[in-house]
Amino acid sequence: xxxxxxxxxxxxxxxxxxxxxxxxxxxxxxxxxxxxxxxxxxxxxxxxxxxxxxxxxxxxxxxxxxxxxxxxxxxxxxxxxxxxxxxxxxxxxxxxxxxxxxxxxxxxxxxxxxxxxxxxxxxxxxxxxxxxxxxxxxxxxxxxxxxxxxxxxxxxxxxxxxxxxxxxxxxxxxxxxxxxxxxxxxxxxxxxxxxxxxxxxxxxxxxxxxxxxxxxxxxxxxxxxxxxxxxxxxxxxxxxxxxxxxxxxxxxxxxxxxxxxxxxxxxxxxxxxxxxxxxxxxxxxxxxxxxxxxxxxxxxxxxxxxxxxxxxxxxxxxxxxxxxxxxxxxxxxxxxxxxxxxxxxxxxxxxxxxxxxxxxxxxxxxxxxxxxxxxxxxxxxxxxxxxxxxxxxxxxxxxxxxxxxxxxxxxxxxxxxxxxxxxxxxxxxxxxxxxxxxxxxxxxxxxxxxxxxxxxxxxxxxxxxxxxxxxxxxxxxxxxxxxxxxxxxxxxxxxxxxxxxxxxxxxxxxxxxxxxxxxxxxxxxxxxxxxxxxxxxxxxxxxxx
Amino acid sequence: xxxxxxxxxxxxxxxxxxxxxxxxxxxxxxxxxxxxxxxxxxxxxxxxxxxxxxxxxxxxxxxxxxxxxxxxxxxxxxxxxxxxxxxxxxxxxxxxxxxxxxxxxxxxxxxxxxxxxxxxxxxxxxxxxxxxxxxxxxxx
Numbered sequence: 271x272x273x274x275x276x277x278x279x280x281x282x283x284x285x286x287x288x289x290x291x292x293x294x295x296x297x298x299x300x301x302x303x304x305x306x307x308x309x310x311x312x313x314x315x316x317x318x319x320x321x322x323x324x325x326x327x328x329x330x331x332x333x334x335x336x337x338x339x340x341x342x343x344x345x346x347x348x349x350x351x352x353x354x355x356x357x358x359x360x361x362x363x364x365x366x367x368x369x370x371x372x373x374x375x376x377x378x379x380x381x382x383x384x385x386x387x388x389x390x391x392x393x394x395x396x397x398x399x400x401x402x403x404x405x406x407x408x409x410x411x412x413x414x415x416x417x418x419x420x421x422x423x424x425x426x427x428x429x430x431x432x433x434x435x436x437x438x439x440x441x442x443x444x445x446x447x448x449x450x451x452x453x454x455x456x457x458x459x460x461x462x463x464x465x466x467x468x469x470x471x472x473x474x475x476x477x478x479x480x481x482x483x484x485x486x487x488x489x490x491x492x493x494x495x496x497x498x499x500x501x502x503x504x505x506x507x508x509x510x511x512x513x514x515x516x517x518x519x520x521x522x523x524x525x526x527x528x529x530x531x532x533x534x535x536x537x538x539x540x541x542x543x544x545x546x547x548x549x550x551x552x553x554x555x556x557x558x559x560x561x562x563x564x565x566x567x568x569x570x571x572x573x574x575x576x577x578x579x580x581x582x583x584x585x586x587x588x589x590x591x592x593x594x595x596x597x598x599x600x601x602x603x604x605x606x607x608x609x610x611x612x613x614x615x616x617x618x619x620x621x622x623x624x625x626x627x628x629x630x631x632x633x634x635x636x637x638x639x640x641x642x643x644x645x646x647x648x649x650x651x652x653x654x655x656x657x658x659x660x661x662x663x664x665x666x667x668x669x670x671x672x673x674x675x676x677x678x679x680x681x682x683x684x685x686x687x688x689x690x691x692x693x694x695x696x697x698x699x700x701x702x703x704x705x706x707x708x709x710x711x712x713x714x715x716x717x718x719x720x721x722x723x724x725x726x727x728x729x730x731x732x733x734x735x736x737x738x739x740x741x742x743x744x745x746x747x748x749x750x751x752x753x754x755x756x757x758x759x760x761x762x763x764x765x766x767x768x769x770x771x772x773x774x775x776x777x778x779x780x781x782x783x784x785x786x787x788x789x790x791x792x793x794x795x796x797x798x799x800x801x802x803x804x805x806x807x808x809x810x811x812x813x814x815x
Numbered sequence: 816x817x818x819x820x821x822x823x824x825x826x827x828x829x830x831x832x833x834x835x836x837x838x839x840x841x842x843x844x845x846x847x848x849x850x851x852x853x854x855x856x857x858x859x860x861x862x863x864x865x866x867x868x869x870x871x872x873x874x875x876x877x878x879x880x881x882x883x884x885x886x887x888x889x890x891x892x893x894x895x896x897x898x899x900x901x902x903x904x905x906x907x908x909x910x911x912x913x914x915x916x917x918x919x920x921x922x923x924x925x926x927x928x929x930x931x932x933x934x935x936x937x938x939x940x941x942x943x944x945x946x947x948x949x950x951x952x953x954x955x
Contacts, residue, residue: 615931
C-alpha cells in the first residue's frame with residue numbers, strides 16, 4: 271500500500287528505478303512464499319518424501335524420515351498382512367505379518383506374483399477382482415496357500431492407489447484362522463448344549479472337585495432346580511444299596527479307567543419320593559491325561575421297575591388263579607361228578623321201576639329229572655375239557671397226520687353220522703404240530719355242530735385245508751341252517767347258545783373249547799356264514815412247532 | 816353148588832344199593848357182605864386167615880374209601896393166606912388211565928368205572944357172573 275501511495279506522488283527517475291527493483295523483489299518473494307506454503311502442505315499431507323534445499327555448498331537433500339518411519343512401524347506392527355501389488359499382481363511390498371502368513375521371509379516374497387499364494391482355482395477370480403478394483407474398496411474372502419501348503423482362511427480388502435503415475439493396489443489381509451477356530455468352538459458348544467437339552471438320559475458333568483459344570487435338561491428336571499456350579503453331593507443323593515454314590519466315589523471310579531457301568535441306584539428326592547436309576551460314570555481327561563472331572567449318565571427306570579413289579583405281581587396272581595382253576599377242575603371232575611352221577615342213576619332207576627305205575631304227572635317229573643341229570647353230566651365233561659385246555663402247555667414233539675385224526679373222529683361219531691345220513695368229504699389234510707386230543711376235539715365239536723344245526727335236506731360236510739405263510743387254515747363247512755352275522759363272535763363265548771334246548775341240545779361250550787385250543791397254538795377261529803346258507807368254521811394252526 | 820360169597824368195600828350207601836340192584840338184576844344167587852372202610856376189609860381178611868370166617872369168592876373194591884385206602888387193602892390182600900387168590904373188581908368213579916394202571920398193577924382182574932347211565936351200571940351184574948363162572952370152572 272505504501273508503495274502504491276508513493277507511486278502516486280511525483281518522484282525522481284532514480285527513485286522510479288529503485289521502486290521497480292523493489293516491486294520485482296516483492297513479486298519474487300511472494301512467489302517463493304507460495305512455493306514454501308505449497309511444500310509445507312505437501313509435507314503435511316504426506317506427498318513429499320524428501321526435500322532438496324539449495325545451499326551455499328550446493329543442493330542438500332532432506333528425507334522426511336520422521337513421518338515415514340512412523341507409518342512403516344504402523345504397517346509392520348499391524349495384525350493384518352499388507353501387500354502392494356502392481357496391475358499384474360506382482361508383489362511390490364509385503365509386511366512381516368503377510369510373510370508369516372505365507373511362511374516365507376519378506377525378501378522371497380517381494381517380486382513374486384500374488385498367484386503363488388492363491389489356490390489354482392481362485393487365481394482367475396483374483397485377477398478379475400484386481401482388474402476391477404477402482405477407487406472404492408473391495409473385500410473378498412479366500413484361502414491363502416502358505417509356502418508349506420498350509421491353507422489360511424483370510425479376508426482381503428483391496429484399494430487402488432496412484433502414485434507417480436504408477437497404478438498400484440494396496441491389499442490388507444486379515445487371517446481368519448483364529449476366528450474360524452472360535453466359530454467352530456461356538457458351534458461345538460451349541461452342539462453339545464443341543465445334545466444335552468435333547469438327551470433322554472440325565473447327564474451331569476462334574477469337575478475334579480465335584481462341582482457341576484454342565485447338565486442335560488432332564489438332569490435339571492431330575493434335580494428339580496438349577497444346579498450349575500453347585501457341588502454334586504449337595505444336589506444329588508444317590509444310594510447303591512446302603513452305600514452312598516457321591517462325587518469322590520464317582521471321580522475315583524472314573525480315574526480307574528473302568529468307570530461305573532449301569533449300576534442301579536436310588537435317588538432320594540427332597541420331597542421324600544424315591545426314583546430308581548441306572549448310573550454310569552466315565553472320566554473326562556485333558557489332552558495331557560489329567561482328570562478334569564467325570565460324566566455321569568443316569569437313566570430313570572422307576573417306571574420300568576414299577577411295571578416289572580406290577581407284572582410280577584400279576585404273574586403271581588395269575589399263577590394263583592390258575593392253581594385255583596385247576597383245583598376247581600379237580601373238584602368238578604371228582605366231588606361234583608359223584609352226586610350228579612347218583613342223581614342220574616337214581617332218576618333212571620325211578621323211571622325204570624315206576625314208569626306207568628304212578629300217574630302221568632309223576633312220569634313227567636321223572637323224565638325232567640333224568641334229562642336234567644344227563645345235561646348236568648355233559649356240562650361237567652365239557653367244563654372239565656375246557657379247564658384242561660387252559661392248563662400249561664406241553665411241547666408237541668412230532669407232527670400229527672390230520673387225516674388220521676379226522677378218520678378217528680368220524681369213527682367216534684359213527685352212530686350220529688349214520689343217523690343224520692350226512693355226506694362227508696375232505697381235502698388231503700396236512701401234518702400238524704398239535705396234540706392229538708386237541709385236533710380231535712376241534713373236529714369233533716365242529717362236525718357235531720354241523721350235525722346238530724342241519725337243514726331238512728341232505729347234509730353235506732366238507733373239511734378243507736389251505737396253506738398260508740406260517741399257518742394252515744382248516745375249515746369245516748356245511749349246508750346247514752347257518753348263523754346270522756351279528757352272532758359270529760358271540761357264539762365263541764362260554765355258555766353261549768343261539769337255540770333253546772328243546773330243539774338243539776348242547777352245553778354251549780363246544781366253540782369256547784375250540785377257541786381255547788386254537789389260541790393255545792397262537793391260531794384263531796372264526797365263522798363265515800349266513801342264515802340258510804350253511805356255515806364255514808375256519809381255524810388256523812401252525813405249520814412249524 | 817355153594818352160594819357165591821362177595822365182599823363189597825364201599826362207603827357210599829347209594830352205590831351199595833346200585834350194586835345190589837345190579838346183582839339182583841342178573842339174578843345172582845349170592846351172599847353180599849358190605850364193609851364201608853379199608854380197615855374193616857383188612858380185618859375181614861385177618862378173620863378169614865384165623866379160620867373165623869370163610870374167604871369170599873370175589874372182592875368188589877372202591878379205591879376211594881375212608882381210613883385205609885383201596886390200594887393198601889389190595890396190598891394187604893396179596894399177603895393173606897386164605898384170600899390172596901380171589902378175583903378183584905375195582906369199582907371207581909375215576910376214568911383216569913393212571914388209576915386204571917394202578918389197579919392192574921395191584922392185581923385187580925377188572926376195572927369198573929361207575930357210570931351215570933343206569934343200564935351201564937347194571938352191566939356190573941354180568942361182569943360179576945362172568946368172573947364167578949370163571950372161578951367155578953377153575954375150581955371144578
